[in-house]
Amino acid sequence: MANQGENHIKLGVFVLTGLSVLILSFYLIGKNHNLFGSNFRIRARFSNLNGLTEGNNVQFSGIQAGTVKTINMINDTTIEVTMLIDNKIKSFIRRNAIASIGTEGLMGNKIVNILPGKVAGPPVSEGDLLAAERMVSTDEMLQTLSKTNSNIAQISEAIKATVLKINTSSLMDLANDKRIGPSVRSSLLRVEKAAGNAAQVTAGLNELIRGIKNGRGAAGVLISDTALAGNLQMAILKIRKASDNADRLTQQLNSLTQTIDQRLNQGDGSLNVLLKDSVFAQNLKQTMENLKKGTDGFNQNMEALKHNFLFRGFFKKQEREKAKQK
Numbered sequence: 023m024a025n026q027g028e029n030h031i032k033l034g035v036f037v038l039t040g041l042s043v044l045i046l047s048f049y050l051i052g053k054n055h056n057l058f059g060s061n062f063r064i065r066a067r068f069s070n071l072n073g074l075t076e077g078n079n080v081q082f083s084g085i086q087a088g089t090v091k092t093i094n095m096i097n098d099t100t101i102e103v104t105m106l107i108d109n110k111i112k113s114f115i116r117r118n119a120i121a122s123i124g125t126e127g128l129m130g131n132k133i134v135n136i137l138p139g140k141v142a143g144p145p146v147s148e149g150d151l152l153a154a155e156r157m158v159s160t161d162e163m164l165q166t167l168s169k170t171n172s173n174i175a176q177i178s179e180a181i182k183a184t185v186l187k188i189n190t191s192s193l194m195d196l197a198n199d200k201r202i203g204p205s206v207r208s209s210l211l212r213v214e215k216a217a218g219n220a221a222q223v224t225a226g227l228n229e230l231i232r233g234i235k236n237g238r239g240a241a242g243v244l245i246s247d248t249a250l251a252g253n254l255q256m257a258i259l260k261i262r263k264a265s266d267n268a269d270r271l272t273q274q275l276n277s278l279t280q281t282i283d284q285r286l287n288q289g290d291g292s293l294n295v296l297l298k299d300s301v302f303a304q305n306l307k308q309t310m311e312n313l314k315k316g317t318d319g320f321n322q323n324m325e326a327l328k329h330n331f332l333f334r335g336f337f338k339k340q341e342r343e344k345a346k347q348k
Contacts, residue, residue, distance in 0.1 A: 061088065061106040061107060061108060061109065062106075062107055062109060062112055062147075062148050063091065063104055063105065063106060063107070063148060063149055064104075064105055064107055064115070064146055064148075064149070064150050064151075064152060065102055065103065065104050065105070065149065065150070065151045065152070066102075066103050066105070066121035066134065066151065066152045066153075066154045067096065067100050067101065067102050067103070067151065067154055068100075068101050068103065068123060068154050068156075069099050069100065069101070069156065070101075071093065071101055071103070071123060071132070072123050072132060073132050074090065074093070074103065074123055074132040074133075074134065075090070075093070075132070076090050076091065076092060076093055077089055077090060078090045078131055078132055078133055078134065079126070079131070079133045079134075080105045080106075080107065080133065080134045080136065081133055081134070081135050081136065082107075082111050082114065082115060082119075082135075082136040083136075083137065083138060085111070087107050087108055087111040087115075087136065088105050088106045088107040088108055088111070089105070089106050090103055090104075090105055090106075090134060091104045091105060091106045092104045103121075103134065105134060112145065112146065113145060114138075115136060115138075115145065115146045116138065116139055116142065116143035116144065116145060116146065117143050117144050117145070117146055117150055117152070118139030118140075118141065118143035118153070119136050119137060119138055119139055119143075119146070119152055119153075120136070120137050120139065120152065120153050120154070120155050121134055121135070121136050121137075121152045121153070121154050121155070122134070122135050122137065122154065122155040123135070136152065137155075
């Protein structure tokens with residue numbers, strides 16, 4: 023009986039020991055510990071873990087690399103996460119790698135993602151602290167979405183009010199007017215024709231400018247002919263000289279006019295007598311009339327001499343000589 027009881031005790035101890043080992047194995051497997059390999063530790067510090075717990079997985083570039091070992095509060099804004107990483111992955115992780123908190127799938131457990139740095143760096147060693155990337159929390163996302171929805175609602179209301187105003191405005195009447203389309207089409211055709219005419223005018227102006235540059239036409243000659251430019255300059259100088267001479271002549275005439283005016287006012291000279299003495303003017307008029315009468319009488323006497331037989335031959339000879347000279 024004693025041996026049988028001792029055997030029962032040994033069997034119970036063996037069963038309990040086996041159960042303990044089995045439970046521990048299950049625990050370690052659940053925590054994703056490497057039971058037969060070696061691990062090293064690296065750290066990362068976050069301001070918010072967003073539900074990350076000890077035992078969650080750690081991935082490097084999407085590959086399972088280890089598990090979360092411990093989580094420690096450093097202060098009210100910093101939480102340090104220690105990760106156990108498989109030595110097989112150690113050679114690929116650099117000190118400039120970045121750790122961030124993500125999710126397995128859409129609604130899975132939280133994990134730590136380690137992403138390689140953009141440039142090469144030294145490999146990590148035991149206990150190194152990786153830089154952490156801040157993750158937007160679900161609450162922040164919901165707040166952003168709520169604000170976005172509010173803004174969209176305001177925009178929708180504004181668009182609705184604008185559409186209602188457009189529907190009740192004269193713009194819709196214009197849009198529904200069937201006469202607008204042909205009018206607009208006709209206007210566009212006129213604009214197109216005007217543009218074509220403008221292009222032709224531009225081409226003509228370009229041709230004219232090229233001709234002027236090449237010396238064609240009067241304008242081209244004026245621009246390109248240096249001899250003509252010299253002649254024009256000489257003509258301008260002569261015109262300026264003639265203008266100066268005209269100015270001097272005008273000054274001389276003004277001086278002469280002033281002198282005559284002074285002498286007339288003073289009563290000197292025969293010109294004053296001719297212009298102001300009425301008696302002299304009457305006598306001069308009478309003398310001119312007497313001269314006219316004497317000239318008429320002399321002409322009559324000469325006409326009588328032409329018909330006189332004594333002088334008729336002389337006058338005919340004078341007429342024949344005049345006809346020969348013509």
